[in-house]
Amino acid sequence: MKQEELFPPPLLFEDMFTISEIEKKFDKVSRIKAHSQIHQMSCCVDIxxxxxxxxxxxxxxxALSMTVEYTSNPDLTVEALASQAQPKGGQRYDPRIFNRTTLLDHYDYVMFGRVYGCSTEDQNAGDNAAVYISFGGLLMQLKGSTKALENIKYGIQVYFLMNRVRKDIA
Structure with a gap:
């Protein structure tokens, strides 16, 4: 029996950030401030x-994603994923299901949370927006281009995926 080919899910957002500041908030948590290299975004997140x-x-x-599960549909879009009927609590990762590839295999640090706020600046100030996400009390603010943040909607559950960029490929 031929194994079905699987594809990674579409991402809501992805960019490369360089850390500019680290604020020690608690014993185990620091608030990092970073700026992106592609979309000119700013990110403030508790890690x-x-x-x-x-x-x-x-x-x-x-990166931000609504799911970490791979799909058999290579043409799945963020819009289609958002419109699918989701079980209460969203499309959560189930660690009891073994022997499968997920986005978790490709990232070093992952959090799961909910978008609790979205805002846009006055049109005269430019094309800027901000999204606010809580990961069980660890907070994130992502600010920048409205276009880059257009798929992140109030109330959705998201995975925060973070990976160190190796210097030999950067």
């Missing part, structure tokens, strides 16, 4: 630095 230490000047890929 458990006890389990995932970070450094000023290092670059990281940060």
């Amino acid at each position: 458990n630095t006890e389990i995932y230490p970070v450094s000023i000047g290092e670059s990281y890929t940060i």
